[in-house]
Amino acid sequence: MNQTKEERHILSVLVENQPGVLSRVAGLFSGRGFNIESLCVAATTDPLVSRMTIVTIGDMGVVEQIKKQLNKLVNVIKVVDFTGTDFVQRELALIKVRARPENRAEVLRMVDIFRCRVVDVGSEYYTVELTGDEGKISAFLNLLKPMGIKEIARTGALALAREKK
Amino acid sequence: MKRLTGAEILLESLKEEGVDTIFGYPGGAVVDIYDRLVKTDIRHILVRHEQGAVHAADGYARASGRVGVCLVTSGPGATNTVTGIATAYMDSIPVVVLTGQVPRGLIGNDAFQEVDIVGITRPCTKHNYLVSDIDDLNRIIREAFYLAKSGRPGPVLIDLPKDVMSMKAPYRPGKKIKLRTYQPTYRPNLRQLDKVVRLVKEAKRPLILAGGGVVLSKGSEELTRFARKIVAPVTTTLMGLGVFPPHDQLWLGMVGMHGTYRANMATSCCDLLIAVGVRFDDRVTGKIETFATQAKIVHIDIDPSSIQKNVPVSIPVVGDCRLTLQILNDLLEKEKLNGIPEVRAPWLDQIEEWKSTRPLAYKQGQVIKPQYVIETLSRLTRGEAIITTEVGQNQMWAAQYYHVDRPNSFITSGGLGCMGFGLPAAIGAQVAMPDKLVVDIAGDGSIQMNIQEMATAIQYRLPIKVVILNNRYLGMVRQFQELFFGGRYACTAMECAPDFVKLAEAYGAAGLRATKPEEVELVLKEGLSLEKPVLMDFVVEKEELVYPMVPAGEPITEMLLV
């Protein structure tokens, strides 16, 4: 294919909530050499339907093919590509950052600026909860890095289309 | 309401689907099903290996256009089906595979003869199911058949835990299947077809490339009508052989790695390529950047994911091949096409020239040429036999020299290229078409991969014929070694092989052998006339090569020729 510019795409995939569906989707990506940046899955208001939010990177041809292949899976109800549309995107991260007495104030200041919360306090580490888009999370991580990050857990991106105003 | 066991519900549901034959092999996990099966009027064909069961069901499906069904036990029975399933998957063949499974309570415990066959076959089935609730059993079976045969067909597997088969539940016949998540597009977009009509009228050098989708959609007649109407030459992929009459002026032969000179040249020089039911496999396109570069490409296929996958297409048309061609033919009825033959004349002349200067050719000398065997077979049977093939040189010579004259009659493992396919597939085809002559064109290597199925042919009195092109080599691999590896024949000589004539006799079949060219016709005539399974061993030239040949990754115009 000629359109070879690689781009990040957020796909929202509604699937039947059945055993094996996650494996079908994940297997499709690995089997065909598509890449998964993150994948997030949970039930929707309809208990028979789950939503997967998949972040992938590829050129137009590849992403077209990914969408077609996803649509071909019998358990897939709908595939939406948010790229080029108006959507809200969020990710949640839990970060264990070193909080010795001498830098506690700095950590708390950062937490304040980024409007996140400390959800657990230990003698050496604070666990901070942050939500935001990709940019916000990486900015926050970059600032915390010099203080020492012990562990992080991230959900991967979640997204929904914006409603008409 | 009637209460039936799971096994009985299964069999009732199969009957609802019109199943008349099952290819299978029993075992502990399916013993309940077998106990009931023999009380129905469904015919069971006991194969000798589960791979054979799937290939036979596949051959049955390809020959008849119906869904092939097989039944095997859990664990090793199930894993033995995987190659057969992958074969059917690659060629989009409707097969339903029923596998036994350990009782639900033991699943996940590494129980005796437990494998996660649903997990194993996820990437090579169109869809698969584990029946974990007997109330779903009838629906799942109905869905499985619907999925297998609708849209782009393919194999569907159903895993049946033993306890579900023996427990009882109320049974009601299933309702019409409708899946909200699965609705194949049969009707093409008419606006796209208007564009196709316009291109057809503008084109000076059109070419039709037909594939397995035309066979699967039963579109051969519409295709022939279409080609003649627009006066466009026709080539097919390996999977499309038989959809166009082989003696028609417009027929070019097969395209691709071992395609004819004229088909490959025409593909490169055409200004309009109408591709119907193909998926542009690398064996067809060669180097993709140089494929049909002068052409606008119209691509008709029922599977949207096949379109724009490998080659950029000017006009994508998602739809059933037969229906689309039929609508195109109707649209063309309304068009003035009387100038067309004149416009096409230079193009057809060019093709005629390619055809006469570089025809398929070989020289028959002292030793039997494999091509000569196939050509003689084609002549003796007037192209009317159902041919199955193994894989390798034998398969390519069969494709080149057997002039198959109707669809569903050239049965070969195209996508997977699976050695061992031909014999069990011939068995399945013969079961489906008891009155037809069915011939497996085989290599000495491939035939040994499922030779045990000779016993099946004998047991059920299936008078299949096997033509072995015995070159004492894994010939196709040897050909690669000769051409691209300095003639170093690493592990491709079949230094030890059975005496195929004696082997045939040991099974209770007839065995015949030809070692000289003048014996070829006699052996074929005798073999074809016998009303039982026959193995014919043709001792052919050891180092014959399949020509033309496009080295992998080269443009298809870069053919090595005789």
Ligand SMILES: Cc1ncc(C[n+]2csc(CCOP(=O)(O)OP(=O)(O)O)c2C)c(N)n1
């Ligand atoms: C199951 C399987 N294993 C290996 C191969 C690789 N392979 C392709 S053609 C071929 C040689 C086949 O030998 P034979 O059946 O004698 O046919 P010939 O090419 O000699 O006509 C082999 C080994 C294959 N296609 N399938």
Ligand SMILES: [Mg+2]
């Ligand atoms: Mg051989």
